[in-house]
Amino acid sequence: MGGLDRAPQAPRRSGHPGEAGTPLEAPGARRAPGNPGHSSIPGEFPSPAGSPGSFAHLRGFVFDLDGCVWNGSALEPGAREALLALHGRGRALGFLSNNSRATGEDLRRRLHGHGITVAEHVVTPLEIIGEFIAERFGPSRVLVMGAAELAEAVRRGGHALVGFDDAPQATVVVVGNDFDVTYARIAAAARAAAAGARLVTPNMDPRLPVEGGDFLPGCAAFVESVAVAAGVRPLVVGKPDPPLFHVTMRRMGVSPDLTAMVGDSPAADMRGGRAAGMRTILYAPKGHDNLDDAEVVIRSFAELLVLAGVAPADPGGVR
Numbered sequence: 001m002g003g004l005d006r007a008p009q010a011p012r013r014s015g016h017p018g019e020a021g022t023p024l025e026a027p028g029a030r031r032a033p034g035n036p037g038h039s040s041i042p043g044e045f046p047s048p049a050g051s052p053g054s055f056a057h058l059r060g061f062v063f064d065l066d067g068c069v070w071n072g073s074a075l076e077p078g079a080r081e082a083l084l085a086l087h088g089r090g091r092a093l094g095f096l097s098n099n100s101r102a103t104g105e106d107l108r109r110r111l112h113g114h115g116i117t118v119a120e121h122v123v124t125p126l127e128i129i130g131e132f133i134a135e136r137f138g139p140s141r142v143l144v145m146g147a148a149e150l151a152e153a154v155r156r157g158g159h160a161l162v163g164f165d166d167a168p169q170a171t172v173v174v175v176g177n178d179f180d181v182t183y184a185r186i187a188a189a190a191r192a193a194a195a196g197a198r199l200v201t202p203n204m205d206p207r208l209p210v211e212g213g214d215f216l217p218g219c220a221a222f223v224e225s226v227a228v229a230a231g232v233r234p235l236v237v238g239k240p241d242p243p244l245f246h247v248t249m250r251r252m253g254v255s256p257d258l259t260a261m262v263g264d265s266p267a268a269d270m271r272g273g274r275a276a277g278m279r280t281i282l283y284a285p286k287g288h289d290n291l292d293d294a295e296v297v298i299r300s301f302a303e304l305l306v307l308a309g310v311a312p313a314d315p316g317g318v319r
């Protein structure tokens with residue numbers, strides 16, 4: 001355990017809140033114009049007063065997983081310490097992922113395996129895709145082009161699975177990350193969708209980040225092959241559409257206006273979080289130039305602790 005655990009006990013800075021020349025954000029954190037911070041929680045590290053742009057009074061933080069909390073099998077630097085510190089200071093934590101193969105329980109166990117034992121609320125499209133289809137189309141005959149876990153989640157939602165040989169009988173086509181993709185599978189799924197089956201996907205992520213900054217093709221790469229050939233557009237269960245965000249916050253017991261979405265994707269995390277009524281923090285370790293994408297951009301989890309008011313701005317205190 002590093003110094004982050006000790007950071008919240010560090011003495012409060014002596015400068016006056018809002019004093020000119022006393023930046024209270026971590027070095028490198030960039031904030032969109034018109035969003036200076038302040039703290040409204042007694043005993044916590046203050047940011048400049050009198051602004052509606054503070055993150056220090058927030059009660060909940062929802063984290064994207066791939067590319068934010070972890071990359072492939074490796075945690076992002078400082079992620080574990082920051083999450084434990086936030087939890088220790090009473091912030092509710094939620095995690096959501098567009099992962100089309102894992103359940104929330106799978107990812108919760110993985111977080112615990114990384115020492116993030118405070119992870120409780122973890123939600124993926126697999127949790128809700130069966131319900132999503134049932135609400136819109138009732139009990140359906142579903143062709144699944146994707147992982148066995150995705151097919152199982154659809155089946156659990158009360159739907160009948162249709163094999164590729166019987167694709168014309170499908171009333172819904174679900175396409176996820178398909179590691180067994182073949183031309184024949186794309187053809188069968190596209191024909192069913194073109195014939196009127198509704199096309200549904202866990203997410204439209206173009207890429208799946210893996211360690212070392214590399215990537216695998218994401219759901220969108222598979223869905224688009226079917227959608228383009230069929231001439232239809234998919235319905236999306238995951239980010240940036242609202243269902244995942246709302247389910248996660250409901251389980252955390254927090255309201256959107258007191259919750260921040262932290263993630264690495266402007267399109268999925270920031271746009272989706274904003275649409276769900278949340279505050280937005282873009283995690284960009286290599287920096288990010290477009291300040292319109294989020295309220296604030298952070299380059300490290302240490303900066304997040306400063307923003308959240310649980311660590312002092314002194315960079316020596318959050319190392």
Ligand SMILES: [Mg+2]
Nearest residue numbers: 064066067264
């Ligand atoms: Mg991500």
